[in-house]
Amino acid sequence: GAGVSQSPRYKVAKRGQDVALRCDPISGHVSLFWYQQALGQGPEFLTYFQNEAQLDKSGLPSDRFFAERPEGSVSTLKIQRTQQEDSAVYLCASSFPPLLAGEAFFGQGTRLTVV
Amino acid sequence: KQEVTQIPAALSVPEGENLVLNCSFTDSAIYNLQWFRQDPGKGLTSLLLIQSSQREQTSGRLNASLDKSSGRSTLYIAASQPGDSATYLCAVRVSNAGKSTFGDGTTLTVKP
Numbered sequence: 327g328a329g330v331s332q333s334p335r336y337k338v339a340k341r342g343q344d345v346a347l348r349c350d351p352i353s354g355h356v357s358l359f360w361y362q363q364a365l366g367q368g369p370e371f372l373t374y375f376q377n378e379a380q381l382d383k384s385g386l387p388s389d390r391f392f393a394e395r396p397e398g399s400v401s402t403l404k405i406q407r408t409q410q411e412d413s414a415v416y417l418c419a420s421s422f423p424p425l426l427a428g429e430a431f432f433g434q435g436t437r438l439t440v441v
Numbered sequence: 442k443q444e445v446t447q448i449p450a451a452l453s454v455p456e457g458e459n460l461v462l463n464c465s466f467t468d469s470a471i472y473n474l475q476w477f478r479q480d481p482g483k484g485l486t487s488l489l490l491i492q493s494s495q496r497e498q499t500s501g502r503l504n505a506s507l508d509k510s511s512g513r514s515t516l517y518i519a520a521s522q523p524g525d526s527a528t529y530l531c532a533v534r535v536s537n538a539g540k541s542t543f544g545d546g547t548t549l550t551v552k553p
Contacts, residue, residue, distance in 0.1 A: 359540060368445070368530055368543030382540060417484060430475065430541060432485040
């Protein structure tokens with residue numbers, strides 16, 4: 327497809343369960359970002375990849391969060407031993423600096439609910 | 442640390458009214474500023490992108506301005522319509538390849 331695709335759209339996990347969220351960026355986009363959005367708030371940065379290299383993971387809230395992009399395309403955000411405070415919408419964005427002047431394109435997000 | 446504030450948090454206007462949404466940021470050394478629209482339960486749709494060297498961008502009924510020295514941006518919506526009802530988010534980016542810092546958004550309701 328032409329846009330950023332995320333799956334699943336919705337995920338319900340029992341507390342303590344591991345989850346994996348997938349992001350397919352726009353083809354050819356070098357940069358990929360993960361954000362976490364709590365209800366009623368703006369997205370908060372989690373981590374950033376340039377191709378397969380994870381250049382910034384300063385936003386990951388704990389060592390239970392892990393992200394990878396092994397071939398520089400699809401990315402997976404993994405959350406181990408989920409807690410209720412992990413409930414949020416997880417958004418993925420991609421961009422292709424500098425030709426598009428750094429414009430970021432977002433996916434529809436994955437809504438994670440931990441029960 | 443860059444902080445982004447959007448005021449007001451919510452706004453309700455009658456159809457046809459012109460309105461302005463505000464975004465302020467604490468660090469003026471930005472690369473670009475982007476305005477997004479978010480509908481309930483959906484992702485973010487890019488509306489306008491302003492580079493740090495630009496003063497404004499226009500798309501249809503939307504006009505965004507940027508004043509780096511004062512750390513402010515405004516999104517002007519002309520002749521508002523019920524379909525404009527959504528949450529509007531601004532995001533600032535400090536480098537070409539870096540993360541964006543978002544405000545918490547302004548939720549707009551346009552009443553028919």
